[in-house]
Amino acid sequence: xxxxxxxxxxxxxxxxxxxxxxxxxxxxxxxxxxxxxxxxxxxxxxxxxxxxxxxxxxxxxxxxxxxxxxxxxxxxxxxxxxxxxxxxxxxxxxxxxxxxxxxxxxxxxxxxxxxxxxxxxxxxxxxxxxxxxxxxxxxxxxxxxxxxxxxxxxxxxxxxxxxxxxxxxxxxxxxxxxxxxxxxxxxxxxxxxxxxxxxxxxxxxxxxxxxxxxxxxxxxxxxxxxxxxxxxxxxxxxxxxxxxxxxxxxxxxxxxxxxxxxxxxxxxxxxxxxxxxxxxxxxxxxxxxxxxxxxxxxxxxxxxxxxxxxxxxxxxxxxxxxxxxxxxxxxxxxxxxxxxxxxxxxxxxxxxxxxxxxxxx
Numbered sequence: 388x389x390x391x392x393x394x395x396x397x398x399x400x401x402x403x404x405x406x407x408x409x410x411x412x413x414x415x416x417x418x419x420x421x422x423x424x425x426x427x428x429x430x431x432x433x434x435x436x437x438x439x440x441x442x443x444x445x446x447x448x449x450x451x452x453x454x455x456x457x458x459x460x461x462x463x464x465x466x467x468x469x470x471x472x473x474x475x476x477x478x479x480x481x482x483x484x485x486x487x488x489x490x491x492x493x494x495x496x497x498x499x500x501x502x503x504x505x506x507x508x509x510x511x512x513x514x515x516x517x518x519x520x521x522x523x524x525x526x527x528x529x530x531x532x533x534x535x536x537x538x539x540x541x542x543x544x545x546x547x548x549x550x551x552x553x554x555x556x557x558x559x560x561x562x563x564x565x566x567x568x569x570x571x572x573x574x575x576x577x578x579x580x581x582x583x584x585x586x587x588x589x590x591x592x593x594x595x596x597x598x599x600x601x602x603x604x605x606x607x608x609x610x611x612x613x614x615x616x617x618x619x620x621x622x623x624x625x626x627x628x629x630x631x632x633x634x635x636x637x638x639x640x641x642x643x644x645x646x647x648x649x650x651x652x653x654x655x656x657x658x659x660x661x662x663x664x665x666x667x668x669x670x671x672x673x674x675x676x677x678x679x680x681x682x683x684x685x686x687x688x689x690x691x692x693x694x695x696x697x698x699x700x701x702x703x704x705x706x707x708x709x710x711x712x713x714x715x716x717x718x719x720x721x722x723x724x725x726x727x728x729x730x731x732x733x734x735x736x737x738x739x740x741x742x743x744x745x746x747x748x
Contacts, residue, residue, distance in 0.1 A: 390416070390417040390434055391408075391410075391414075391416040391417060391434065391435065392408055392416050392417050392487070392498070394489055395408065395417065395487070396417055396419075399417055399418075399419045400419045400420060402419060402421070402502070403421075403631075403633070404421060404502050404503060404504050404633050405418075405419065405421040405422035405424075405425050405468075405478065405502065405503030405504070405505070406418070406419045406421070406422055406500070406501065406502050406503065407419070407422050407500075407501045407503070408485070408498040408499070408500055408501075409438070409455065409498060409499040409500075409501065410498060410499075411455055411456075411458070411497065411499070412437075412455075413437050413438040413439060413451065413452070413455055414435065414436070414437055414438075415433050415434055415435065415436050415437075415438065415441075416434070416498055417434060418430050418433050418434060421503075422468075422503055425468045425476050425478065425503060425505060426441075426468050426469070426470060426476075427470040427471060427472065427474075428470075428471060438451050441469060442469060454482060454499065455499055458483075458484035458497060458499050459484050461481075461482070461483040462480075462481070462482045462483070463479075463480070463481045463482070463636070464479075464480065465477060465478070465479060465480070465506070466478055466479075466480040466503075468503065476505065476507060477505075477506050477507055477509075477510050478503045478504055478505055478506060479503075479504040479506050479633075479636055479637065479640070480501055480502070480503055480504075481501070481502045481632075481636070482499055482500065482501040482502075483499075483500060484497055484498075484499060484500070485497070485498045485499070485500035502633065504633050504636070504637065506637070506640075508620065509618040509637075509640070509644070512617055512618055517647075517648060521650075524650045524652065528652070580697060580701065581609075581610045583697050584609050584610065584612070584690070584693055584694060584697055585606040585607060585609055585610050586606070587693035587696065587697065587743070588605050588606050588609040588686075588689050588690050588693045589602045589603060589605060589606030590602075590737055590742065590743065591689045591692065591693060591730060591733050591734060591737070592605040592606070592686075592689055594733035594734075594736060594737055595685075595689070595729065595730065595733050604657055605657060605661075605686050605689060605690075608655075608657040608658035608661050608686065609661055609686075609689075609690045609693070611645070611649065611655075611658045611661070611662060612645070612658075612661050612662055612665045612690050612694065613641065613645065613662075614644075614645045614648050614649065614662060615640070615641035615642060615643065615644030615645030615646070615647075615648060615662060616638075616641045616645075617644070617648075618637075618640065618641055618644045619637060619638050619640075619641055620637070623637055623638055624638070639666070639674050639675060640675075642662060642663050642664070642665070642666055642674065642675050643663065643675055645659075645662030645663065646659050646662045646663040648662075649662060657686050660684040660686055660687055661684070661686050661687050661690050663675065663676075663687075664676070664678065664683050664684055664687035665687045665690045665691050665694060666691065667679075667683045667687060667688075667691070668691075668724065668725045668726075669683070669688070669723055669724060669725060669726055669727050669728075670723065670724050670725075672724075672725075673691075673725075680727075683727075685727075688726070688727040688730050689730055691725070691726065692718060692726050692727075692730050692731065692734055695718065695725070695726075696714050696715070696718060696734075699713075699714035699717065700714050711738075711743075715734070715735070715738060718731060718734065719731060719735065
């Protein structure tokens with residue numbers, strides 16, 4: 388069966404991602420070649436079918452029915468495409484109403500337009516990384532349990548316990564650093580970036596009144612802020628030009644991926660908050676939750692400023708490095724927009740005392 392919207396087919400077929408137009412009753416009006424490839428079926432076989440024939444699962448049918456009943460509410464999130472072999476291809480789906488401009492005024496036609504981006508490689512990488520990190524966590528927990536048991540020995544063993552605990556902390560720090568470097572391995576600045584970020588965030592935390600232990604925790608937790616970038620393909624992460632909407636959604640997903648990757652152990656509580664929220668803006672314009680002001684964890688507010696400063700003062704494939712004065716000016720101009728005013732005040736105070744960093748500029 389040919390497309391039910393031949394006047395639109397060439398536009399949909401030209402898209403670099405999967406795309407489909409759905410009628411309100413669930414009939415598939417058109418699928419482009421990329422969407423058909425995701426489903427492992429010819430496009431002509433899908434066009435004209437009802438979604439109920441494609442998705443036998445009652446829960447999925449109910450979800451799709453609700454989306455079609457309320458087309459005017461945009462939806463975005465993970466979904467799947469079923470194949471004849473019984474597989475489920477994971478995709479990032481974005482759907483919203485599309486009004487056909489060629490329809491007569493007295494007979495308007497509205498379709499549900501859906502774009503589909505294959506995230507199979509991201510899912511596979513996520514599963515592999517979770518398994519690897521689970522092994523690291525289990526080994527770490529085993530050592531922690533041993534150290535805890537040693538505390539019940541006599542006073543003669545207390546020194547040994549302290550030494551083992553110190554060794555464990557050093558091992559944890561090494562594991563954190565190695566994981567951070569792995570996540571930053573696509574960046575030419577690899578280890579230097581996370582070390583600078585650790586220094587900046589620890590200095591800001593101290594200036595904001597954190598005690599030494601808590602500021603150190605913020606510093607080493609900041610190292611893992613971009614661990615979710617392991618999910619981002621090189622062609623997107625290193626793209627020299629502007630990102631399209633689908634690429635932007637993929638790269639923004641790294642905040643959620645980073646939160647999921649990190650262990651559920653209390654040791655990583657701060658790192659999880661930072662990984663999810665370090666791209667939130669004070670005025671609520673950031674992502675992934677559009678959180679604002681003090682709804683954003685303070686640790687993430689600190690890392691956000693430090694990360695932007697380091698990005699501005701570090702060369703990238705698409706720009707030259709800014710000097711510290713210019714970067715600081717941009718940050719101060721973004722007070723109350725991107726950045727927490729208190730964090731900016733601490734940043735300005737550190738720079739005024741020449742206590743920011745040796746290469747702050």
